[in-house]
Amino acid sequence: MSSVSVKHVSACYIKPKYEVQEAKQPCYLAPMDLMMLNFHYIQKGLLFTKPSHKNDQEFSISKLLQSLKESLSLALVHFYPLAGQLATRISENRHECLIFVDCNKGPGARFIYATLDMSVSEILSPVDVPLVVQSLFDHDRAINHDGHRRPLLSVQVTELKDGVFIGCSMNHVVGDGTSYWQFWKIWSEIHRANGKQLVVSRLPNHKRWFPDGHGPAIPLPFTHPNEFVSRYEVGQLRERFFHFSRDSIARLKAKANKESNTNNISSFQSLSALVWRSIVRANCISEDRITNCTLATNNRHRLNPPLPPEYVGNCVTPTITTTTAGALLAHNLGWVASLLHQSVVNHSDKIVHKIIDGWLQSPFVYRPGKMFDPYSVTMGSSPRFDMYGNEFGFGKAVAVRSGYANKYVGKVTAYPGYEGGGSVDLEICLPPKSMSALESDEEFMAAATV
Template sequence: MGHVRYISTTTVQPTLQNESTQRIELTPWDLQFILFGYSQKGLLFHKPKPSTYDKYPNKSLIQHLQTSLSLTLDIFFPLAGRLAITENEDDNTTSFSVDCNGAGAQFVHAVADGVTVADILDPVLVPSDIVHSFFFMNGVLNYEGVSEPLLAVQVTDLFDGIFIGCTTNHSVVDGSTFWRFFNTWSEISRRAETSTENCRKISQPPPIFSREFFDGGIIDFPVRIANFHNQVPKNRSPALSAPLHQRIFNFSKEKIAQLKAKANAEMGTTKISSLQALLAHLWLSIIRNKHLNPDQESKYTLLVGLRQRFQLPLPEEYLGNVVQFGTVTSTVSDLLEHGLGWTAWEINKMIASKTKDEVRKYLEEWIESPQLIQLNNLASDYSFGTGSSPRFNMYGNDFGWGRPLAVRSGAANKSVGKLTVAPGAEDGSIEFEACLSPQTLQALDEDAEFIASLSK
């Protein structure tokens, strides 16, 4: 394997520079992530053909991507800002907001000498040493966005491919907003737009930054956090009880339909979704192969999207986090005895419990007593956490030379038990990036029932 060489680092600012003093307040949904690492997601492509460059007169591909990113930041201008921190002297609390100052995003051009597309896609285990090097700002936590860029892009040239990795501040955007940004940037690049005016005509609706949705006593901005600095972790890397390996598990549309039908039939319902059945199947398969004590408690934590669960549904274009953690808890014996349908139904009930009243109650209680979540509280050898969504448009990101070959994530927020979901490359398929111990992955590989559920 080759190694990554950094060619250049550039600050990319919006093309429309102004003396903006706009501030966007962070909500409890945003602030719950303030001690997490930045989000890291990227796309692997074949290397563009020489004819692709004909659309970019007198420009290299890197220059074109920088220009199109600058135009995209005209639309998503908060990502070109920084976090602003306010120490409230009247009650010794801390508040955060986004300062839309146009300071810029970081753009890194790198080369992975000797690394091919096959080196990334062919191994059974994700080659983490290489893939993680495709992302910038490793180890940066969200609260550090006060001095660090809120967005860093690394474009890495491979021998026969290219990887575009984005690192974004998770206290500013959730997965929905992140992929809307990615979709907008790829469309601007694909259309080879050169002016902000033309960019306003693209298919992606512009983001909405307003916090007026929280008027009427829901949130009294700014949100204040007591003893914030005492909660910042001294050890940034959770201790692992076992070595961590990563593997991509892909489930075809047909296999998912079979699991959904089985789960619903077992419970005499039609309400269990494809994803809920798949989550239950994965949870059960891992538990079955870990041979845990039957009385051991296991938890599955999900990020539940709330845009349609707010009192007045928030628009999909709303820029910010609109997600909440939800957890299903069971003993190992109950999971294995009750099986797929029961486990999927428990997940379904948890998600259904996030009603409009419960969502508002969460916001009010969080403001009264802020709870800053740390990663090592969510996943472990026997408890699991899933973020992202198979509904995000990841494979539609054509920058002008074809659709992506694969989606990969960086090192941020990784721990044993992290199961990141994404759409698969094939229509209707779903894949999981599973961070598990080598022993658990080996056991899954020898489990005929589990292997039969995977795409061929």
């Protein structure tokens, strides 16, 4: 199986179906966008099984590709910045640069057709996510700053023996996970309409948020990419999915609230507490070592006034909870969950403004390679994203998978469970030795299904 590789068959570029007047103006980036220039593209994809024969008509990949291209072209009318590229204006005198989206720059969104001589079961049945899954996405290891010369959106449709994988790579400067899955939703709705008149119920909002008195054009204090661009590679990691049923999560939540003598701790906070404790234990961290649990926190509803859910852009900042490894493991699940809960409660409009105001006084770009340590846990994505609601003529996807992007020791990516109902799938990245220890962790495995 290791010798089997993805073969690219064809590639083209897709532009918005109709001219968009707003696309003639620069799309300026907000502080939470500009911070992300060194992160990787967002890479998520849906795995479908090929439909069974209907009325003796065989599945046609050519018809599927054509319908996907047509619906993507219509979706880009609503998400027109994704058809452009990044651009930079430099002011040598002021030693600054202005990075923005030029919606008319470049050939459009990239669309790739590829093949892979493997079955759906060969993708899903191994204990660890097969390495070949990384090849189901374009923009491998690309960082967002590369959007100056690469498309901001690339779709790769890979035909398997008995299935189809649709992988989407989107520049993380243009939007966060909420924006990303909103794009998927609109594309899916348009595709299902199959050319019929469709009124998109929740149109994207491309008006970027800036604190009062700032924007829309915010320069960075650099004149050359070498001053702020950085890349990172990770060592050997095992990537594995663990499933948590609705009942299992309900038990965790009840346990955490009982031990904390409260009823305010959420399901996800309880699950995150379990994962944090278990990974720290698996990594055999010394008791005096500082460890963090970082939650990617959506700020749309936290701002005052709040932003609409349809806001396109990055509106996420990290909520960081800190303790020592010794304290983390000496206390029970409820104590850890209550720490996480308090951090989330404290993450208010005031805190978000404090973060952004500090950035405006001294703008910077995150350097992911220096941010992450092997003693901590980062919870990314969200089980609230309606990933399985996106269909393209095959019925419901059988699985969600991700690429190489934005992974490192202790990275945990959350997905809704396939069966829904509040179930959750977690994709955990750990060194081989630590993953083996996690697989033997009694507290963790008592809650997980493998």
